[in-house]
Amino acid sequence: MSGAAGPLLEPSAGEQPGPSGPVLVHARGLRKVYGGFTAVDGIDLDVRQGESFGILGPNGAGKSTTMRLVGCVSDPTEGELSILGLDPRHDGPSIRARLGVVPQKDTLDEDLTVRENVVVYGRYFGMSRAAVRAKADELLEFVQLSDRADSVVEPLSGGMKRRLTIARALVNDPDILLLDEPTTGLDPQARHVLWDRLYRLKREGVTLVLTTHYLDEAEQLCDRLVVMDGGRYVAEGSPADLIREHSTREVLEVRYRTDDHEPYAEALQRLAQRVEVLPDRVLLYVQDADETATAVLALGGERPMSLLPRRSTLEDVFLRLTGRTLVD
Structure with missing residues (x-):
């Protein structure tokens, strides 16, 4: 599930290398203002290849706004932002073609089958019919939905729909997988199944950027995380480091x-x-x-x-x- 090659930002001189090398997401002094409301207030961000990076915080902390900035669907008001070595203000389409996105709410076509949802999405990336069908079968097996491949989406459980959304987001072998509160509203069993799939992706070297307001989820999935509140960082580090420093x-x-x-x-x-x-x-x-x-x-x-x-x-x-x- 490797992504396409492209320009990346290398670590600066004297900086310790990250989990697997180059920086894929780089931000300095990033701000986003809506009218008189500051949703993101001057944050710095570096996410490296192969890292599972979490953004933790209460509702309204600025998590989803940060994800929209990283996903190139919203322009920053101020600050420096580079995704995959490209400028999202000018290279948004090129960046989005190399991202996988799991939004807070599923946007599946409930009138299509499980397999058709993946196939249709893959065609948006210019994949041939044969290639996308083979990829769909591979991904449905990965998210444990092969037995529901020919079922329509509407009657599926919430957990199944979330797994299908993840399968769809992986169809283009993205460089970065963005997950905005991926398990919100799921029962504990469905959450643990989804955690297992995400953990397997991390083991395969997929770069994950996720937001959550579940503390146990962040502790389970993230190599490193930031705690946001009021649009700013309150703390940053690995789960173990944060516990050691603040508790x-x-x-x-x-x-x-x-x-x-x-x-x-x-x-x-x-x-x-x-x-x-x-x-x-x-x-x-x-x-x-x-x-x-x-x-x-x-x-x-x-x-x-x-x-x-x-x-x-x-x-x-x-x-x-x-x-x-x-x-x-």
């Missing part, structure tokens, strides 16, 4: 039989490096959650309803950086 090794979740956990925070504060009070629990950020659980029980007084030791996650990072949960 502790482990977390102890403490629950009492109450709707107000604030009164317990002061007593628990001395047992942790940091305390986060949520409506239904208190989070203690510590290095050893089991040891801390023993210390909580030794405090005496009201016994907690539950004590849950766990490792730190990106959700803990997000709480630290923004003070609220990710999905508004």
Whole structure:
């Protein structure tokens, strides 16, 4: 599923090489303003070949606008942007021919069959009938839809439609696959099936750029990610690096039989490096959650309803950086 060759931006002198080499997406000081609203506010961006790069943030953070800029369907208001070594202001059609796009909402033709949706889309890229039919069969096998190839799209489940949308986006062997919130609205089983397909693409060296407001999705799929809020970056790094920098090794979740956990925070504060009070629990950020659980029980007084030791996650990072949960 390799993409077409073309001019690329090489790393600057002294810069450490990325996962597989050259930079495919390069931006500096990128801004997008709609009237009086700034959707993207001066971000820098580098995505390298073979990387799985995630843009994480709540609704309205600027994720989808960033994807529209990278997908060459919206021009930046200010800043420098290069996609595949080309200028999207002048080379938009050439760039779009080398991208695969999975939009937030499926745009499948529900009156056509599963195979016909891929074949028709492939013909837009000038592929011969024989080549596109062979490619369609290959992709439908990859997304586990071969047994539904001759079914019309309309009755398919949401997960099947998302997998078909991904198959369609891969028909031109794109250099970059853009996925805008690919699993929104799917049940947990469908999400995990889709994650498996995306993970396989990453293993094959396909460059992925995805937005999501699911923290577990970002942690599963992304080599590197940025957290966006209000059109700006709040943090950047690999999931492990972000957790290491902004959280502790482990977390102890403490629950009492109450709707107000604030009164317990002061007593628990001395047992942790940091305390986060949520409506239904208190989070203690510590290095050893089991040891801390023993210390909580030794405090005496009201016994907690539950004590849950766990490792730190990106959700803990997000709480630290923004003070609220990710999905508004």
